[in-house]
């Protein structure tokens with residue numbers, strides 16, 4: 001499959017809710033989509049396009065918005081594809097990919113913990129690296145590095 | 159067992175059950191009633207008769223203060239049992255110190271796997287906020303008297319991760335620490351040095 005074939009088959013299903021399919025070095029392409037169609041898009045990729053494995057989920061803080069991205073691997077075509085969606089900076093959230101690919105579980109917990117993106121429908125969205133009760137999402141650009149002398153971070157007992 | 163009980167007259171020297179030559183050389187402090195011996199100066203075979211003598215004395219209170227506590231101090235500081243708990247890269251050096259080359263067991267240091275059997279917590283590595291609870295729980299599970307050593311720069315003050323969001327900047331924010339060992343990582347010799355310093359500290363404090 002080529003990038004333009006992928007773009008054609010996606011736009012035929014989702015029209016303008018696919019915001020673009022870009023070429024990307026080392027990937028089949030980078031698909032930008034609207035967060036509202038997330039679950040349908042995931043199902044299409046798994047069932048119709050053969051992307052059987054979700055390799056990773058991550059998030060980026062662009063200050064004015066946040067981006068969530070997914071890397072998918074196809075065993076049949078032996079290619080990667082990347083999906084990415086822009087979310088608002090205030091209370092960003094998107095549908096969880098766990099019902100489609102169970103391997104998303106830990107990755108989505110990590111993205112919630114560090115970048116603060118909520119995944120609706122996740123079975124167990126707890127923090128994974130930081131203790132429960134930690135007050136920040138530390139990979140946000142608004143997070144201040146603190147000096148140990150004015151240590152504000154306290155660990156509440158569980 | 160009261161001090162008012164008339165004390166039977168005792169011989170000025172110790173009974174010589176197992177060591178006939180020893181009674182001249184023993185540094186005996188003559189007090190009325192209890193022959194008090196500097197236990198540090200005793201040889202192993204002289205120790206048992208001295209302990210028997212002191213324990214069978216009617217003045218148990220004096221025996222407790224002058225013999226039993228020093229003996230416990232001496233025994234405790236020469237058989238420190240650290241918790242076998244590795245946190246980060248320093249744990250490699252911790253493990254190496256118990257190997258054949260450095261052989262920390264020479265100093266009576268034997269790592270144990272349960273905090274109930276330990277009296278020394280060697281924090282050997284980076285303590286994250288996530289593991290902070292477990293560290294405190296383990297420390298509180300250890301029976302008194304207990305000591306803690308912060309091994310390496312991470313446990314001492316956060317080390318290279320001092321300003322990181324996930325790392326406790328110094329384990330003394332969580333538990334009381336007796337000895338700090340610098341280094342990233344400290345070599346096993348430094349760890350042994352830290353343990354010997356702790357032994358000296360315990361002796362000075364007389365815990």
Ligand code: SF4
Pocket residue numbers: 246247248249282283284309310311312313317318341342343344
């Ligand atoms: S002090 Fe250095 S060697 Fe020890 S745990 Fe920290 S980073 Fe690792």
